[in-house]
Amino acid sequence: MMGPGTTWYIAVAAVLFGIGTTGVILRRSPLIVLLSLEIMLNASNLALVGFSRQFASVDGQIFAICVMAVAAAEVVVGLGLIVAFTRRKMPLDVDTLTELRG
Amino acid sequence: MGNVLVWVIWVAAALSCIGSGIAVISFTNPFYSALALIGNLASLAVLFLLASAEFVAAAQILVYAGAVMVMFLFVIAYLGGRADAPWAGGPRWLQIGAFVVGAAIMIEVIVALATKAGGGLSNGTEITRSFGSPAEIGRLFLTDHLLAFEITSIVLLIAAVGGVVLGMKTQAEGEAS
Amino acid sequence: MLTSLLIVLPLLGALVIWVSPLPREATAALALLVAVAEVALWIVTLVGFDFTTPVLQDSAQREWFGDLGVTYHVGFYGFSLWLAGLTVLVGAAAIGFGAWVGRDRARAYFGLVLFLIGAVVGVFASQDLLLFYVFFEAMLIPIYVLVGVWGGPNRSSATITFVIYTMAGSLLMLASIVVFGLKQGTFSLIDAGTSSNDWVFLGFLIAFAVKAPLLPFHGWLRTAYTEAPPEIAALLSGVVSKAAVYGLIWIVLRHFPIPVDHWRTVVLVLAAVGLVYGSLLAFRQPDVRGVIAYSSMGQMSLIVLGIFAANDLGLDGAILHSVSHGLVSAAMFLLAAMLIERTGTDRFADLGGMARGRPALATIVMVVGMLTLAVPGSANFAGEFAILAGVFAQGWGYAAVGAAAIVLAAMYTLRLISGILHRTRGDAVRAESLDLRFVELALVVPLVAILLALSVWPSAITERSFPIGPPTSATPETAE
């Protein structure tokens, strides 16, 4: 087998996951939060694929494919909500959603 | 393909992956962020390919970068690219918290990896040629992972219903506005 | 069977009253009927009761959940039968009073009072720790609403204080019950052995100390007794506080002999201080209900002295005094309520001179007052005397303090009597405010009559409580 070992894959996946986490927590535009969520899911996919090669078991790849579909589903609902927000002229900012407050 | 070349491509893809990831969360304009995500997805596809996951890589390009991101771009275009400063707003502790959480997860996993690396992670099992081929994945989707396959379609169906329902302008809404 | 019936009858009555859309008068009549039937049922139990054997009688047992060994197990011993009798009597009087003054929201009101009676009888009958906890907590629910809805102007803060004190105590008890029961492998009060765990003991002790109340846990007492509707205050001080007596005797003394020995001095000192402190405060209260409230605290401390005296005499005295204090304080609260009916206040500053032209009122107040201050020959005197004689064995100091407190009791009671009956006529007392009417007499006189009967024959109770001596220990110490 050639190329970097699994450890490298997982390291990149962990860094990506961290980036995605930071984005979700930090950004206020729901659009970018959704994009950051995609990064988190993709980081998980990378880990799954890396481990899948590690064990020579296709389970991880299958998992990754299912995750892609799920990610698409989340995006559809998220974008639907964002469109509904815009239609009602509500501010697109997760922090200024003031109607509900802790 | 020589080993060195694989390494070079891998490192390039990994760097581009991380770089575009950072770009996604730091651009002001969601439009650029979405474009950066496409870059991120594409470089991930390269990594998938190098990990012998041809089918996943293809799906990544076709489904993700192709379909999902097009949808994203459509919506962003519909909204008219609102700007939002990446580090602005939000209480300061939240910003610090975000970094702490993000860094904690990274460090956690990398430390876990470092302690594990001596064990067995570096040496992968020998893989056969058919590993990760569409045929094998298809077979598994119809046997061991039949349920996963079916449920994925259910999830997509529910999301489709959701997209339609939320996207529609309703009677009550018309009266409320 | 009879025991279960005694518990279920008022609960069923409550349920019927809640769900049937009766008018106010019919509701009151129905509730009174149930209460009187309950008294009759208790008399039937009493008649059939064999006071010579120390076994559980009229018992009923059903498995409730077996994997932890929890059962529905009820029945009476001599002493608990007396406490149950006190409950049904005072309960009937309270319902009668409620019917007479015509409480509004009658269905809710009478249902809750009946529920309370059922729960208290359940406390005195339960022979399973968890069942005991169930009834002990169930008492709280109706009291909370009865005080919170029909209470005085400060009822809100009174209920909150009361509930927080009581819940804190009973939740500690729940923790203790879990630890004790699981360690013993059974929750049965009869089968369980003894424990020497101080923490578990303290959980129980504090719960009962709050309920009694004993000295540092009396913060809820004043407002709860004053803000509660008077007939509910009668139930609270007369009956509900006796749940602590049952718990101390049947759980604490019996299952924790070693911690009881460790902590005896602490409890006795607290009780003695509480006795004096309560009596002094009673002396300083500006209103009738305040006096009764703090006198109640003093008397309950005295009963605790008797319980922790660790001998027959003290225990017998504690039971007799529980019954007589229950009757006396209930009668006092009802009288206070009747005064308020006439004058709109129970503050001594506005009262006075009511003896003139109101012979029945004057007589009853005098008699109840004399019983309260425990004139020699009264049931209360017999109880106090037995307690003091019993606690003397633990040290003459306690007996001396107790005797001093009896003097204090005489002082605050005389102040109470003269504050109501003598002196010049108070501002709030109008010349035309009536003497006690027939209905009012019918409510108070039976309580007084029983007290007088007990005064003549105190051994009716003292000789029929613990046929084979006090339950100082159950089975031998089990493994800790």
Added chain:
Amino acid sequence: MIAASIATPIVDWLALSPALALLAAAALCLLGAVLVPVSVRRAFSAAVAGTGFAAAGILAAVVFGRSPEQQLLIAESLTRDRLAALTQILVAGFGVLAVLISWGDRRRDHVGEYYALLAAAGGGMIFFVSAGNLLTLFLGLEWFSIALYILVALDTHRNASLEAGLKYLIVGSFGSAVLLFGSALTYGATGELGFNAIREATGADDPLFVAGMAMIIAGLAFKASAAPFHMWTPDVYEGAPTPVTAFMSAATKAVALVVTLRVLVTAFPEQAEIWSIAVAVIAVASLVVGNLAALAQTNVKRLLAYSSVSQAGFMLIAIAADNDLGGKALLYYLIPYGAASAGAFAVVAARERELGREVTLATLEGWGWERPFYGAAMWVFMLAFAGFPLTGGMIGKFYVFSAAYEAGWWWLIVIGVVATAVSVYYYLAVVRSLYMRPASARADLVVAGGSPAPDPALELAIGAAVVVTVGSFFFVQPLIDLAGKAVLSLPF
């Protein structure tokens, strides 16, 4: 080469039947949204969804009866056992309650879709509890979560509903992503996806494995709204349509907690020392945060939301105990908790429909006397939450404390006791509003258009919830027997 013919696995249709019943109901409702005339659409959809939930419950009961032994189906991706079946019965019951509560909500838009999504969410939960590997776990989670995101936002004419939907989507997906990454790490440490296979493949002190486990716990804690992963709960519970809140508070919590128990006990028994402490810490955090925050609430839905956080804390104590008694305690606790929670939100829905505005402690003043049935029911539910006798809530707390004692966690008992004492204050605050304050004379609190139309479905739901809450107190033994049988399928 791969053989040309593919041997499709044998599918145990009975084990899948509860979820399939609900899927069928969802599909029928969707069809109805197009084909059935508007005038009867509400009746049709509600009837179909209700029947679907009832059928799912009955089928789950059949599965319960016929599965004394745990069976792993389709390459370990599905578990057929009594633990799953019992939880499915609960979910189906809460679903029926949710349909009854929804009936009086005269929504004009998306009627068919609403009931379809409700049934789909129920189906997802029912599938989720029988997941046998990390892949089906994740997919089941997403199945019901996505349906719930849409349901929460379905009142698109109310800003609060949309905001709640977006918030739930973001936080929920974040939680799922954490769970997913944890699953990936667990897979990486063992090379296995199935829970049982993971247990057998465990290398004792593998940090990657522990990291994965921690992230799985965190991901599930998001769904169970346990602190510190609860921040979405008050906003979402408040903004969502009240019947949806009722369903979520009862059913989502039930499945998330049962699955947490199953995964931890089945897949990670070797790490029990680590995870039981982690779960205990989360339990304590939930108790503290939920109780303290609830004290400050005036909006009843938010109050109940924080209360549900603290109730999750109690149930997590049962999980942290990591013993057979704890499993029974959790399953028992869910019955009165779920009924009381759904019932309490149903009462809130009743008041909401009368007033047409949010329900706060102030708008409840004196209402208990006006509407004795609703008031008394709320009384019962609050007593159940606070652990008073004559409700199953008390027995549940008793079992939880017993489990903690058996595990030697005496300090958890102490914290639970203190938390209960604090919680009494805010639970009784609701009762205080209902009964101990005079009805407000404010004009905006007068019911619009005279006395509101009776809502027999809502009353039926509340009545059923009361019966379950109180009945579980009297019939402890049969319920515990069921729970005990269910717990047998876990390897304690």
